Amino acid sequence: MAPRLKPSGLTKGLAVEAARQLAPRAVQLAPGLTQSFVREALHRAIQGVGPLPPAAAAADEQLREQRGNVDKAIREVIENHVAYAGVEGLATNLGGLITATVVAPASIAGLALIQCRMVAGIAHLRGHDLDDPRVRNAILVCILGEDVVTKMVKRHQVPAPPMAIATAPHHDPTLDRTVSAVLAGELVGRVVGKRMVTTIGKRVPLVGGAVGGVADAWSTWRVGRYAGREFLPRAAR
Numbered sequence: 001m002a003p004r005l006k007p008s009g010l011t012k013g014l015a016v017e018a019a020r021q022l023a024p025r026a027v028q029l030a031p032g033l034t035q036s037f038v039r040e041a042l043h044r045a046i047q048g049v050g051p052l053p054p055a056a057a058a059a060d061e062q063l064r065e066q067r068g069n070v071d072k073a074i075r076e077v078i079e080n081h082v083a084y085a086g087v088e089g090l091a092t093n094l095g096g097l098i099t100a101t102v103v104a105p106a107s108i109a110g111l112a113l114i115q116c117r118m119v120a121g122i123a124h125l126r127g128h129d130l131d132d133p134r135v136r137n138a139i140l141v142c143i144l145g146e147d148v149v150t151k152m153v154k155r156h157q158v159p160a161p162p163m164a165i166a167t168a169p170h171h172d173p174t175l176d177r178t179v180s181a182v183l184a185g186e187l188v189g190r191v192v193g194k195r196m197v198t199t200i201g202k203r204v205p206l207v208g209g210a211v212g213g214v215a216d217a218w219s220t221w222r223v224g225r226y227a228g229r230e231f232l233p234r235a236a237r
Contacts, residue, residue: 038180038187041109042140045116046130052117056130059121070125070233077125078224081118085111086217111216112187115143118220119227127234128166133176138166140179142227144186145219157182162230 048054053061059077066072119139120130128135141149142162152158158178159165165175 036180037109038112038140038184039176041112042116042120042136045113046120046136049113055117055120056124058117059124062121063125074122074125074228077118077121078221078228081114081121081224082217082221084114085220086214111219112143112183115220115223116140118224119143119231122224122227123166123231126231128231132166133171134168135166137171137175137179138162138231139227140183141165142230143223144183145223146226148186152182162227163232166231167234 046055048057052058058080059073062073062076062080063070066076116139119142123135123139124130128138130136139162141158144152149158149161153160159172159175160168
């Protein structure tokens, strides 16, 4: 069993500060990490990519397995994607800080795709239309996480939490750009910050990979739980 990572408060502070400074540089190193990158990750998550079927189809399969119990199906969707994130995190975090500039784009893309697919599946199971641009914005806002969303709402950076965005009277095109840009920066910051904590705390690449997998799985579980609370059942029309 890998040793537990327990960075000190000073280490965490240094890591967070370093992540803030490195995040813009990481975006430069990976020019695809833009608004269009975020939208493409969401599109592929919804439509399916490689061996992964479309989000709605996968969610419907879970619903069949759970004999029509939506809540149980949502729990299965979350558990499946937490497992995917753990494997993805382990694979893309091996190597330590020295290779961060090489693997960061793959890690960000993988985690974005997994979390978009999970939240889209949850929204679909609750009766939301994945082709609706309001729902798509709500999915991306969910991935920011409850703490970030709460702060952004208070600062008027986003108009409301995910459920209110998904059911807004009208689609606001300006929100597309805002959400995509913020999420791209947030994903970069998470990946770079995670590597800084891992490397400063232990400086052992293999341990870093294990911690990275756990971190991605934990992040995905939290996003899934948040999405489950936010996407309430959509009334039949």
